[in-house]
Amino acid sequence: MRPLLGAYVLEALEPAEDRRVADHLAGCDTCGAAYLEVADAPSLLALLEEDDLR
Known part of the structure; x- marks a missing residue:
């Protein structure tokens, strides 16, 4: 189940x-x-700007 948690919190x-x-x-x-x-990951990802992902 653990491998699915990332996709779960991202609603994927x-x-x-x-x-x-x-x-x-x-x-x-x-x-x-x-x-x-990992539950806070979506809200933390929302703080990133496009340049942060490069």
């Missing part, structure tokens, strides 16, 4: 896979903790 998964990850996170403390580590 298909709906069925998104539900599967969400269901798993609801019951897995280990993956839930890993999710919390």
Whole structure:
């Protein structure tokens, strides 16, 4: 499940896979903790300018 967390926080998964990850996170403390580590990524990425990505 952990490899999917990046795509999950970026809302880049298909709906069925998104539900599967969400269901798993609801019951897995280990993956839930890993999710919390990357959950802020979208808001942090929004702070970047195009030149920052080069």
